[in-house]
Amino acid sequence: MSLVVQKFGGSSVADAESVKRVAKRIVSYRESGHDVVVVVSAMGDQTDDLIDLAQQVSPVPPPRELDMLLTAGERISMAVLAMAIANLGFEAQSFTGSQAGVITDESHGRARIIDVTPGRIRSALDDGNIAIVAGFQGVSQTAKNITTLGRGGSDTTAVALAAALNADVCEIYSDVDGVFTADPRIVPSARKIDRIGYEEMMEMAASGAKILMLRCVEYARRSGVPIHVRSSFSQHTGTWVTDAEIPEPFRTETLKESPVEQPIISGVAHDRSEAKLTIVGVPDVPGKAAEIFNLVAEQEINIDMIVQNISTRDPGRTDISFTLPMTDGGKAIEALEARKDTIGFDHLRYDDQIGKLSVVGDGMRSHPGVTATLFKALSDEEVNIDMISTSEIRISVVTRSENLDRAVRAAHRAYGLDSTEEEAVVYGGTGR
């Protein structure tokens, strides 16, 4: 008997009707002979509503209490889902993160999973139950406080449970059919990817593809759990994220026929959530860059790309530019301005009208010329490149925000990712 962990996001359980629909889906899976563990997010906008409520009593709620509050959301959805399943004549039991053995560190609001001890889940399965587990939450190892895992936390819960239970697959359900070669809202001819490796998926996630969070894919890679990203609104096969073979009971005709030779480029991701900060006129002496980036790191700001140039104003000085999450812009500026004299720079320039385009593909390792194709495509579209960074399987460029959509479409076309008309129908048939 195979064991499947299925994760349903808030949009899949937005109201009582959706919960009943998801319950039917889970039950039909159980009927076909699989053991099933379900991880569920809070219903619809519940989490946002709870944050609103918190804001009404405190502009800066204590993180411990905010976590206690927010975890009520999954408590509601998991109990209601268990009821809906019981109403179809199956045994179901719900478990909080703490009951499911999701042990985290002490960082409220962005806790990391340290260990998963799913003894109660295993017993529930052995007793013939479908186990429903609250996503997004755990209990801290030392203080035994309730913690939340931060954005995309329910996906991480699902993968971590799948790993701890040695599940055959972790299915992540959302309202789209899988991972696409580009965001279909920008590139209508984008194609669903049938299968992608962990590392590529991590680069896609880090580059702005929103369907899976980086942490969740990292966790899956470490434990080797295959992820199947699919829609809760259709029965289509979605996207398999794995470096290994797709497990036998889940292999479909379509997947068997997929070409032996993988495409060089898997997809084009984009990200409009970053800003660029330029420190103008930094004295060109050793240690200055370290001083600056230590200061930024102290603020717990993740920086992405860095460029250093001879200053346009003074040849004895340099300009240092880096990109960072737009939401951290104010904090970075404040910290740097406070140390302006020590560092000795001239002034700061802040630009939040940038966009990042990333081309990801495992084939890059062995195929030269991939970069040249991108630059030619962008040049043909008269899109200017501002910054560049690369990894072994990714090229990212920063452009003006208003050129980003055009750049994404051009790159998608240049790498031959556009679907034929026939394939496009598949995506057209998705939707909610």
Add this chain to the structure above:
Amino acid sequence: MSLVVQKFGGSSVADAESVKRVAKRIVSYRESGHDVVVVVSAMGDQTDDLIDLAQQVSPVPPPRELDMLLTAGERISMAVLAMAIANLGFEAQSFTGSQAGVITDESHGRARIIDVTPGRIRSALDDGNIAIVAGFQGVSQTAKNITTLGRGGSDTTAVALAAALNADVCEIYSDVDGVFTADPRIVPSARKIDRIGYEEMMEMAASGAKILMLRCVEYARRSGVPIHVRSSFSQHTGTWVTDAEIPEPFRTETLKESPVEQPIISGVAHDRSEAKLTIVGVPDVPGKAAEIFNLVAEQEINIDMIVQNISTRDPGRTDISFTLPMTDGGKAIEALEARKDTIGFDHLRYDDQIGKLSVVGDGMRSHPGVTATLFKALSDEEVNIDMISTSEIRISVVTRSENLDRAVRAAHRAYGLDSTEEEAVVYGGTGR
């Protein structure tokens, strides 16, 4: 330093504004030098809303899951209250029933507290925190499932915690000023009772006074915790429920001046929630009554008063009448009809237009004539008595429902409980 447990009901924390008001009250108490543990119910109608949600997916939700769902209500209110307190510059930590060490039996929906092990609450207090505890919930001893305590459960949580922490007082806040000699909506001249013994309060609660549930007073009597019932909308002293002296730091001028001689009768309670079921024509042979009441007990129906008469139809047979909660009427009728032939009765008569009036007073033990006063008062009002039952400190009578208000007012007047005009102002000043 004294320790106070304060319980706030759903109407006291109905929305963000009420929560902030309650937070200020708690903080001012903390500032005056008391350690404070707060027990809180779900906000406003949250529990009813959650029950509605459950009904939308399942007409008969599994009790384990219903408890899991409902406990989300207190999780929200306690976290929000802790945030509101933190926003006033005080340290506050919230705890679920399970975290607070409220251990119950395994009966979902009406669990009984077996033990309270408040180690985490004690530590939180020692660290200078105000501890906020979810009312109404606990964790079952064996299966470690989340349980709820049933109606009035938050009051029981508060008393149980007060007992386990050896608190000086358990304050129960609601939207009325205390326990009254009768329901002021029926008897406008009813007076607030300054002080009442546990046993009298238990009789009042069992007789329909809704301010405290029977279980909570029972628990307080066993552990000797003084309860102070008061309004969260005023600063007035409420009603003290205790057999001992009122603890020194809480003794007020008013209470010191209260008469040494206690009144014979403490109050008049009424109850319109019962129905009367008459089994007509039961064979008058030994064991028939036992057969009937065993059958009713198997349905987990609590019966209240019982009367047996020679049958009006057949002198060789008897009629047996008993009162039971109106909500159990259908269940009782169904069970009895199913065994009609075995028991051998003629037919059933069901009457839900009855009302019960109870006169409660510790003075009854030593004062004869109390019953006569009641019967005379009711006879003067031409109120017919249908059934009678008594305890050492209570007389209850059943009348027609439409005569109940008149009967309550007559009894209240006959025992000299009506307030003077001056006293009545105190009650007039209450309200929300």
